[in-house]
Amino acid sequence: MITLLFFAGVKETIGSETLKLEGEQQTIAEIKEHLxxxxxxxxLQGVMVAINEEFAMDEDIVKENDRVAFIPPVSGG
Incomplete structure (x- = not known):
């Protein structure tokens, strides 16, 4: 199982902080497409993705028991 973690606006759109994905290994791009x-x-434009707390690219592979975080751009003042 792969754990997806969401923050800020992504969390609000999904309606949850986390989701669990069943299945074999897949790329970040495939997970984004599913979402x-x-x-x-x-x-997901401008959203950074991390696998197990390491920033990742769309072609990176996510495996069983990985944690994937979707981190939107931060603004403030």
């Missing part, structure tokens, strides 16, 4: 299909209003 955007499941949550059509979700925008």
């Amino acid at each position: 955007q299909h499941t949550y059509p209003t979700l925008s």
Whole structure:
């Protein structure tokens, strides 16, 4: 099982801090595609992704028991 972690606006759109994904290893791009299909209003533009607390690219592979965080851009003042 893969654990997905969401923050800020992504968390609000998904409606949860975490989701669990069943299945074999897959790429970040495949996970993003699944999320955007499941949550059509979700925008992942500018969102950074980390696998097990290491920043990742779309082609990186996610394996069983990995934790994948979706971190939107931060603004403040």
